[in-house]
Amino acid sequence: MGEFMRILTYAEAVREAVREEMRVNPKVFIAGEDIGIYGGAQKVTKGLYEEFGAERVIDTPISEAAIVGLGIGAALMGMKPIVEIMYMDFLPIALEQIINHAAKIRFMSGGELKVPLTIRTQYSLGRAHGAQHSQFFPSILLNIPGIIIVLPSTPYDAYGLMKTAIKGENPVVYVECCLLYHRVKGEIPDQEYTIPFGKADVKRAGNDVTIVAVSRMVHEALEAAKKLEEENVSVEVVDPRTIQPLDIKTITESVKKTNRVVIASDDCVFGGIGAEIAASIQEHVFSYLDAEIIRVGAPNTPVPFSPQLEKKYMPGREDIVKAVRRVMYLDR
């Protein structure tokens, strides 16, 4: 197509989106713990301090509430802050600022005030970091109108979605997956592009069953699809990319076609994002379902440290295959 492509890792894709926006818009700045001199705990912001200096790359003390508050205040005054919460598990410290203020200020001011703030965070499930440094729980924010929730799964999506977050006028919680940072590479056009919020991506087309998957589980779903192909099961993988707003239309169109759906994500099944998606699906296309809607996710316990136990804990391609076989009535 005449487009030059670059190959970037997932982390690099995030960084490039941030860097490009900081270059063109002086109102964009980043703040967080160890993001400057240290280059970020996961090295995602590496090089930005050197390029933009201490005025625009702010290393902060450990004060999650103040970090987000800083972002909210600056956003209210027309700046475009991108603040980092080092681990999603630390998000609760700042949740008061997010839920009561970032989410509600536009509404409470009758539309007079805006909070164009991007809050970046990541989850480290799979790295033996234990219960307080591993959890993935974006569904907590699903219940808070006013917040946009972004769950990128590929470098291509990460770049486009981060661009939209920074250029936009809403508070965004952008949840990265640590295991994907440096292992997943992808092609990204050289030319700038954005991906709109609320637009799902069909990562793989198929006819027999729909798998709705987010973040790391998109990759697991694609692997499961390959395996199922050997059994003549044609799998369609739909990646919502953002769960608020949620592209329920693309999902239900897929279910109308396949009549079967499995939802796969890294959060606990109980009360996870699958619960909202499943409820929505059956509400819209009940008469098209040929089986129950099955959710694949983590067990209902905190994350165990022990690497062997964590491996069993983490949902993956085998669980997805099992779920698909169930909704296809293949094990009778």
Place this chain on the structure above:
Amino acid sequence: MSIIEVSSTGLDEFKDIGRDRILGMFRDMLRIRFFEERVEELFLVRGLLVGPAHLYFGQEAIAVGVCSSINPDDVVLSNHRGHGHALAKGIPAKYVMAELFGKATGTCKGLGGSMHVCMYPKLGALYSSAIVGSNIPIAVGVGFALRNTGRIAVCFFGDGAVNTGAFHEGLNMASYLKVPVIFVCENNQYAISMKASRGIAARSIAERVSYSYNMLCYVVDGNDVLSVYKASLEASSRVRGGMGPVFLECRTYRLKGHGVYDKAEYRDKSEYAEWAEKDPIALLKNRLLQSNMLSPREISDLEDEVRREIDEAELFAQNSQVLEFSELYSFVYG
């Protein structure tokens, strides 16, 4: 960092401030007082208002003193006890009243209520938080955006906020980033029923701040509007100069209950009587009479004028419409 005590100004300091400004402050305080009296009546006597209402009786000197000392393009962050801040910053009383009535002509189009009335960006009333202490980290962000602009941010909160995590994180961050913010603590001695001297495990708020955050603190007689004005003026010029944030502890008393329905029976009657003697409006009124700056006739005329303003505000609010429900969805995302 040092603590500067500022209290009752002598009569000669009047001339520094100027008659116009003093009369302006007197009118502003009357407006707040009469507004709050009307709100109390609308709740308790006429039953026309519902929800919370945290009234500003006795604290008028702080809002007026501070807001008179800053520029129109300086930014104010308020809290749940914000009617006084809103009026002192110049928001027309009718819009504040309309917000209490939940009408579309209110400062928040009826979507915020009493705890968010001090939100009128055009006049620098930026944001009002109903969560105690939470406006402090946000004020830090506002100050961050105002660095090197010559403008400053002012953050109002009470003695109850000084024990929150947000207070600590925010003040630390403020000092660390050297943001141009004046933190105004209205120590009215009570956080609902918790006496400040009981809950705050420090010798005083000013001491806590001075030692913990390396921040310059003023301790001010919060019932003397001229003292407040002086302290705030000095603080703001320091902050504009780039020295970083400054803290004002204004000592005052909450003459009514925490909220409009609270009878504050947990308080000592003699304590109340003592502070009632020091009513900030009465104090200024006496000064004006003593110095012949205003005659009794002029004062009563002024009072009538302000009362009429309040009447008009109420009428405006009563006659306004409520938003259509379907419009709500348009205020969630942009």
Place this chain on the structure above:
Amino acid sequence: MTNIYMPRFDPAMETAKIIEWIRKEGDHVRRGEPIVKVEGEKTTFEVESPIDGVITKIMYPENSEVKAGSIIAIISEQAVEGGGKPRVKATPIAKRIAEEHGINLSMVKGSGPDGRITKNDVIREIEKARLKPVEAAIVKIGEAKILRRLRLSGLRKTISERLTYSHKTIPSASIAVDVDFEELIKLREMMEKSVNLEISLTAFIVKAVAKALRKHITLNSSIDGDEVTVYDSININVAIHTEEGLVTPVIFNAEAKSIEEISKEIKTLTEKAEKKQLTLEMLTGGTFTVTNLGPYGVDTFIPIINPPQTAILGVGSVKKRVVIKDNDIALKPTATLTLVFNHQVIDGVPAAKFLDEVRKNLENPLTLILK
């Protein structure tokens, strides 16, 4: 739980056909609400639900021939999970496809957990149904070239059944008499001129028969096993020939009605018969049948009794024939009347007396007009 039975309109009626299930399995129905359309006798009839409840089971699909008296549906007062027939378990998409293709889910075997019917189960069923007709077409190729095949159904079938029954079970005998219609024709002409309306010949015959029956009332009866019921009301079935077949609506209380009235009624009933608007009330309650093939040029014929009636009168065509009158040859308009009667109920002599009475009435037509 209440059973809905296939109604029996007539002792001769063995089966009826389910035309349409107005309400489906699982539907809530109110008392008095029609739930199924059946075709029996010569009409369609809507069966109503006797109670408020839910149709828990439908026993036969549409187009089934069902024995009268069989249970065709079950209605429960409440939708009970355990009580009554078990719910058909099928996935939403399976139900949807089944409905689109007219597949009865209760006929499908479910391969899912707990016998759940899945999409593929229904699709398989649809495939099966498509294959069947191909097999059936292979059989029965005879040497005669076939113009068309018909399956007896509806009215035709009913007629077939009833006549077979009649033929098999009734020991019938027949007697005939020739009737001189000259006076009657004259009278008819006069009457038609004065009222300016056509008067049907059959109307005269019905009236003549009705009068005669009053004198020979035993012939105005029905038999059921050993029991003979002699009726006081004289209700004459008049055979009307429609495209579909023979229908016999009733002229109630014929002896009290004038010729004019009877003629008008015959006309109305004929119209209704042609439009298929005859109701059950119009077709039942007859005690004696008159059938006139005269308009079709038939001289004599021996009709078959309409069970459970005792007798039937067949009327041939009125033609100019050579008769002997006063020992001389004359030309008179005559027709042959044939009475077929159930010998169980009555013997030849009383039957003959009746027939003679009819003849007398017709040959002295003024007696038919005067009360």
